[in-house]
Amino acid sequence: MAMEGFTGVIKKFEVDGNITLLPRCKVVQLSHLIFADDLMIFVKAVSDSVIASLGALDEFAFFSGLHINRPKSSIILGGLTQTSSMQLLELTGFKETKLPIRYLGVPLVAGKLTxxxxxxxxxxxxxxxxxxxxxxxxxxxxxxxxxxxxxxxxxxxxxxxxxxxxxxxxxKRVKEMNVAGIMKQIWCIASHKKSIWVKWIYKRYMEKDIWSVKATSDASWVWRKILKYRDKMEYFIMHIVGNGISTNLWLDNWHPKGILIKIFGDRIRYDAGLSHLATIDEILKDGAWLCTLDTTLQLMETWGGLQSIPKPHYAE
Incomplete structure (x- = not known):
């Protein structure tokens, strides 16, 4: 509860322009992470931002009585000259540490743990x-x-x-527990769970959904492992239609038959005259299904299955 107060303090410094975030942290407005007994702050390695961060810590200490332990605190510097690094070390009084850092004994790395x-x-x-x-x-x-x-x-x-x-x-079997953990992460991504990690994943790797994205050459080992198990997970995630704006017509699992593009292939999109990214709201009007009377067997089978779906809530 007390650390929520620090979040408010450092957010104020950030809004006032006293703190400059790291480039990749700007997209998700990530200035810090709070752990059980640790705090990590991410700012650009310039004197103004570092001084403002220390000011935020001092202001928080004034209100809460919680002070930083300087002998146990450290700073990670990157992309600086030796002179600039020495100046920041002298300014903070922290010792310098190098990546990867360890948390609970395990290094925090993007690659596969050995x-x-x-x-x-x-x-x-x-x-x-x-x-x-x-x-x-x-x-x-x-x-x-x-x-x-x-x-x-x-x-x-x-x-x-x-x-x-x-x-x-x-x-418990470690492998099964690991797979279950990966599937939970896929659920968090697919359901747009409100978390910094999910927001980071969408900004870093995806534009729309996890089912169609491909692993890039610079993707981390963890992300590639998540994508490996998504095929096992997608049939366990059902979409409630609602107004249909956020549900993909072909790629999401909302139809009684399953994921349409995997059942009928790309041909069904051309027969329907709808794009690959079409959403369900394109075949809805005033809460009723609006489907053309197509003669292709695949479309007749698809549109016929809509009658078993509860009437969509158009007003949602």
């Missing part, structure tokens, strides 16, 4: 398992099962005791 990157997290997991083993397992079970946590041991735990409620170990 095994070495994940070692700090793995070490924490092993330590937790060792404590858990000694606390909850009997000596006999410890001897038989927990002398080494191998894939076989995990498999046995899932095979015979899949749920904690049934007396199991409560272990």
């Amino acid at each position: 095994l070495g990157d994940c070692n700090p997290i793995l070490d924490l997991i092993w330590k937790k398992l060792e404590r858990w083993k000694s606390s909850f397992l009997s000596y006999a079970r410890s001897y038989n099962r927990s002398h080494k946590f191998s894939k076989d041991a995990i498999y046995i735990g899932q095979e015979y005791f899949p749920f904690q409620e049934e007396g199991g170990l409560g272990l």
Whole structure:
């Protein structure tokens, strides 16, 4: 709650023109990120912006009593001469750090994490398992099962005791959990969830929807992985027609038969005389379906299925 106050303070400095944001941060108005015990501020590496950022921190400290810990604070500089870098380090009193930075022991990188990157997290997991083993397992079970946590041991735990409620170990398959996490991100993107990350994705990689976008050569490993799983996810996302303005006629999953372009191919667009980016409102008028009496079998099948859809809310 208190950190929301800092958001208001730094926003005021930004609106007043005292802070200049980084080029790619301007498109989503990203000036800072707040974590549980950390704060990251993104500004252009010029004296005026840095001084204003420090001023925002001081003003927030005056109202909240929360002060920055300078010995534990650091600054990341890029694209500067050595002289300019030294001036900003002297101005802030922070120590300089280099990318990639680590959060909770894991480096924040756009590329694929290596095994070495994940070692700090793995070490924490092993330590937790060792404590858990000694606390909850009997000596006999410890001897038989927990002398080494191998894939076989995990498999046995899932095979015979899949749920904690049934007396199991409560272990989950990492791959399945990872896929579920990716699909949740796809849902956030497709549903236009109000978040900085979703806004960033649309500004950085997409113009309209996630289903038709192609991965560019400079796309991050994370983004390419998300696009890899979208085909598995799109049939689980149904669109409520409403007024039809935001639902694509051919690419979105709104029709009882599914995604029309994948069922009938591009030919259906030409037969209907509607563009690739046509929206449902183009076949709506005053809340009623407005479809031509076409003779092609595909269009007759498509328009006929509209009768099973609840009457659209034209006034929405």
